[in-house]
Amino acid sequence: MGKIKPRAYYRETLNGGFIATKINYMLGWGRKYSLFHYPFITACCGMEYMSAACAHWDFDRFGVGMTTFSPRQADMLFVVGTISQKEAPVLKTVYEQMCEPNWVIACGACAVSGGIYDNYAVVQGIDKIIPVDVFIPGCPPRPETILNAIEKLQDKIQHQKQDWKWKIKK
Amino acid sequence: MNRIQKEARKESLLINMGPSHPAMHGTIRIMLELDGEVVKNSEVEVGYLHRGFEKTCEHKTYFNLLPYTDRLNYVSPLINNLAYVMTMEKMLEIEAPERAQYIRVIMSEFSRISDHLTALAAMTMECGAFTVFLYYIQAREEIWNFIEQTTGARMTTSYIRIGGVRADLHPDFKGLMDKAIKVTRRVLKDVKGLLNKNKIWIDRTRDVAVANPEMAVNYGFTGPCLRASGVSYDVRKAHPYLVYDQLEFEVPLGDKGDNFDRYMVRMKEMEQSLKIIEQAVEKMPASSSRAGLMAKGIEPDEAIKASRTKKAEERVNLSPNLQGSEKDVRPDILVKGKKYTVPPKEDTYTNIEGLINHFKFFMSGHGIRPPKGDVYFSVEGGNGELGFYIVSDGTDKPYRLHLRAPCFHIVSALEEMIKGHYIADIIPTFGSTNMIGGELDR
Amino acid sequence: MENKKVIDALTKAFPGKVTEVPDRLGDTIVRIEKDDLLIIMDFLKNRPCEFTMLLDLTCVDYLSSKGCFEMVYHLFSISSNKRIRIKSEVRKNELDIDSLSDLWKNANWLEREVFDMFGINFKGHPDMRRLFMYEGFEGYPLCKDYPLRKRQPKIPLRKITK
Numbered sequence A: 001m002g003k004i005k006p007r008a009y010y011r012e013t014l015n016g017g018f019i020a021t022k023i024n025y026m027l028g029w030g031r032k033y034s035l036f037h038y039p040f041i042t043a044c045c046g047m048e049y050m051s052a053a054c055a056h057w058d059f060d061r062f063g064v065g066m067t068t069f070s071p072r073q074a075d076m077l078f079v080v081g082t083i084s085q086k087e088a089p090v091l092k093t094v095y096e097q098m099c100e101p102n103w104v105i106a107c108g109a110c111a112v113s114g115g116i117y118d119n120y121a122v123v124q125g126i127d128k129i130i131p132v133d134v135f136i137p138g139c140p141p142r143p144e145t146i147l148n149a150i151e152k153l154q155d156k157i158q159h160q161k162q163d164w165k166w167k168i169k170k
Numbered sequence B: 001m002n003r004i005q006k007e008a009r010k011e012s013l014l015i016n017m018g019p020s021h022p023a024m025h026g027t028i029r030i031m032l033e034l035d036g037e038v039v040k041n042s043e044v045e046v047g048y049l050h051r052g053f054e055k056t057c058e059h060k061t062y063f064n065l066l067p068y069t070d071r072l073n074y075v076s077p078l079i080n081n082l083a084y085v086m087t088m089e090k091m092l093e094i095e096a097p098e099r100a101q102y103i104r105v106i107m108s109e110f111s112r113i114s115d116h117l118t119a120l121a122a123m124t125m126e127c128g129a130f131t132v133f134l135y136y137i138q139a140r141e142e143i144w145n146f147i148e149q150t151t152g153a154r155m156t157t158s159y160i161r162i163g164g165v166r167a168d169l170h171p172d173f174k175g176l177m178d179k180a181i182k183v184t185r186r187v188l189k190d191v192k193g194l195l196n197k198n199k200i201w202i203d204r205t206r207d208v209a210v211a212n213p214e215m216a217v218n219y220g221f222t223g224p225c226l227r228a229s230g231v232s233y234d235v236r237k238a239h240p241y242l243v244y245d246q247l248e249f250e251v252p253l254g255d256k257g258d259n260f261d262r263y264m265v266r267m268k269e270m271e272q273s274l275k276i277i278e279q280a281v282e283k284m285p286a287s288s289s290r291a292g293l294m295a296k297g298i299e300p301d302e303a304i305k306a307s308r309t310k311k312a313e314e315r316v317n318l319s320p321n322l323q324g325s326e327k328d329v330r331p332d333i334l335v336k337g338k339k340y341t342v343p344p345k346e347d348t349y350t351n352i353e354g355l356i357n358h359f360k361f362f363m364s365g366h367g368i369r370p371p372k373g374d375v376y377f378s379v380e381g382g383n384g385e386l387g388f389y390i391v392s393d394g395t396d397k398p399y400r401l402h403l404r405a406p407c408f409h410i411v412s413a414l415e416e417m418i419k420g421h422y423i424a425d426i427i428p429t430f431g432s433t434n435m436i437g438g439e440l441d442r
Numbered sequence C: 001m002e003n004k005k006v007i008d009a010l011t012k013a014f015p016g017k018v019t020e021v022p023d024r025l026g027d028t029i030v031r032i033e034k035d036d037l038l039i040i041m042d043f044l045k046n047r048p049c050e051f052t053m054l055l056d057l058t059c060v061d062y063l064s065s066k067g068c069f070e071m072v073y074h075l076f077s078i079s080s081n082k083r084i085r086i087k088s089e090v091r092k093n094e095l096d097i098d099s100l101s102d103l104w105k106n107a108n109w110l111e112r113e114v115f116d117m118f119g120i121n122f123k124g125h126p127d128m129r130r131l132f133m134y135e136g137f138e139g140y141p142l143c144k145d146y147p148l149r150k151r152q153p154k155i156p157l158r159k160i161t162k
């Protein structure tokens, strides 16, 4: 063993260490249950989104009830429906206005891959425009599927490395 | 450069509403020229949901393009199916059996209710009446439950097929249907109590965005928006299709043509639709299936085994997604003849003619091939006259297929309707036009 | 019977300019020259026919077979509860036809749609621009020679890396 560099030692223990993991865990826990989402609704899947949001299925139970209509306050972007070539720049602008950390759910076959519309007007999947975290299949997905996707995203948020400001710079 | 930028006066404020705006449903953009809060001039831009429906249909066979029609007016997909299918039936000169016609009426009236419910839900929510929104959606949920029980899907059903319907009603459809009707009635009553005399609601909608009869006709309004202006035109009455001429219902009219009238007409129409459904269920001829809809049959593998020695006659238990389309119920719900309908699954799997018919139906270049010519037919959709114009060149794909979208005409009048009103009035006005992206932009 | 009345009135007012197209399904169809479009439409809109509503306006591409586009108008009369279909050809070498936006206000958008999808010019239209597609889109998507999958993205698409 060579000479211990105090700074490096400090950095290693704290980053992978007890306190850091706990903070990571806590941040994840906090973030996953307070997702403010921005519904970017364009087409038919929006009707199922409405069902999922209303009293019958109610995704507020999972902590995603808060709908904001300003991308600057949103953590999660719900892309619901077909994105045409004309709509693509709008979606991109909205995404770029969101603060970090943010997540994106692509809801429905159209948002995932263009769906049944393989033609001149439709973007073949929104991952051609913005990065996506969870894809929901179905044309339209049933509200249960949407709830399932939210749980998946929450899992992902819990286990991902949280990006917190006051951690030590590498 | 947009038209409005050229026309605007220097001192006025230009503001952009949408396409990503909570009240614009994501698919429409309104550019406003404002003087204070008053809209002086505006320009509506559409096309954000243009999905190439018409072009895609030219590349599909007549049978295969049915799912695309579901996604036009996605709140009332069954009426879209109906419009397309009836156009095809007019072209092929066939008529669905009577029971199928009643089923179609029931289904399309339920769709109309769900369409009106959603339209009003969006309109009221955007004005701040969130309770009403939740109530409406609850009723819609019950209706969709019933639709799901029969068709197998909540929204994109593709249930109404050329020559009839895909499957018979579920044997105990009455349970869910009665529940749907009951809940809808209750919701309508509640909402009436909440809104009809509500000062805020009346202030926001009365005398806002008036469309007088001349203007409404000149813009090609149809459906609830036209009737709100006091013009009595309902395709169900004017050109009766299916069995609408044997059912009793009224056509509610408004007198001023403002937002409140459009709301009232929709509310009253839903009650009429409920009445139609109840009559239709009563008048619907019973299924002539001898075995009864719930009858047990033999398992498919036994049927296949038995078919090696003799032609299978007994009823076969089909997989759940095919239930209701058994061979012995088919005469009630589909036209006879192998030219226009998918052959029964029992035949396809157990005998050679059935298999050949199946292949001939789906092979490209075969299938449904209407004679040359063009045809226009329309039904009363949720928003108004929903018409299809189809040009056939004798092959199995349409040469040209055009949709007469009712809300296209209504939205094109939006610029004129909001002129001179406040910004806040745009929201209920836009809600009352019931713009549906899939239908508007196609 | 009713069909005859309208067509009789038309042939009386415009002798030699209106041809009736017989239809298997019983619809009323007439064919006119595109130069007479405005006067005939004006006549139909007013008395005695009163086709006050322009139901629909569209276009069919027959370039490969007949070398022309065909404009199809559907009119509806609320007072007599009748529909009529009017067809007019637009030849390949002069892709323009009179605009109806003075008679019916919804013709404004309908014609913009046809311009967008087929490239037909409407003379006298107040604002001839694309309706559904965006600026910078080349070609006319509903023409038969436009491939179904020819995309013209408005913004550069991401490269998807694993």
Ligand code: SF4
Binding pocket: A043, A044, A045, A046, A080, A081, A082, A107, A108, A109, A110, A111, A115, A116, A138, A139, A140, A141, B071, B156
């Ligand atoms: S996935 Fe299906 S239901 Fe959803 S927007 Fe696309 S076509 Fe509509």
